[in-house]
Amino acid sequence: MKKYIIVFFFSVLTLSIWAVDKPNVVVTTTIIADITQQIAGDKITITSLVPVGGDPHLYEPIPQDAIVISKANLILKNGLTLEGWLNEFIENSGTKATRITVTEGIESIQSSTYANSPDPHAWMDAENGIIYAENIKNALVELDENNAEYYQANFEKYKEKLIEAEVFIKNLIDSIPIERRVLITSHDAFQYYGRKYGLKLESILGTSTDAEAQTSDINRLYSVIKKSGVPAIFIESTINPQTIKQIAKDTKVKIGGKLYADSLGEPESKGGTYIGMLVTNTQSIANALRGITNEASEETASKDNSSPTNWVFITIIAVLLIGGAGFMFKKMSN
16 A cells, blocks of 8 residues: 555656646736647647637726736737737846747738727637638747657647638628628627638727717617618627627617627637637528527527526536445445
């Protein structure tokens, strides 16, 4: 018995040392976190500052973030004005980590209203996703040269998946009648998506969520809905849906679904990965704009398929079953 305890102790110690030796990579969003995970596998430790469901435009760092970022070997950020809170936070943290902007090399969409204000939502184009992935792969190779071939191989596999997703998205959008290819959302996060796949974009807010809806913007959407005849408009996972729901009610159109824009969904949900996000969004958009909606659309839009309530219920049942089995076993033993 003593022998097994010693072996177990040294096994745990070895695993602990191995885990400590892994480079620490801090990223700003869940989208960047997932792309990084696909390439890095188990070779690094990844921490996303903005959690699932968080808004990277408005995020306010917490004390724990300062500790995380101070221990980072590499920081991966989106750039393009997305993380306005980040630079000052990094400077105050005293971190020595290398900083990489993963949108380097992407042709950004510039604001027609404000100078030097690019649209940060470049990940909405799957082809741009390949650029994200390659920039991340290059950063990981620079950080951890011993695993360069591993990162390169994972990148090549992931690139193929992104190319497949690109074809899927294009074909599905092409199935929407041309006159209905109008995407109306809470904020202007889909310009790259619209430019690439052929959709006209309309929204209440601009590219940042750090603003309030104006009456003129809402009236503009009423006009667009009436002229285009779109059967559905969309809410977003990180933005309060009340205004969009009111517009839908006033104009008698459907809520086509909940779109993932600035954050992935919960890990178990269909939007829990970057590719899953793009594919799920496209399925919701294509079905709704083709008129393939049902009475459950609004309910589905208000929550993930992987409802926390369901998991709590399942957990309680499991505990009761295990507890009951234990009781029966004890009684039989007596």
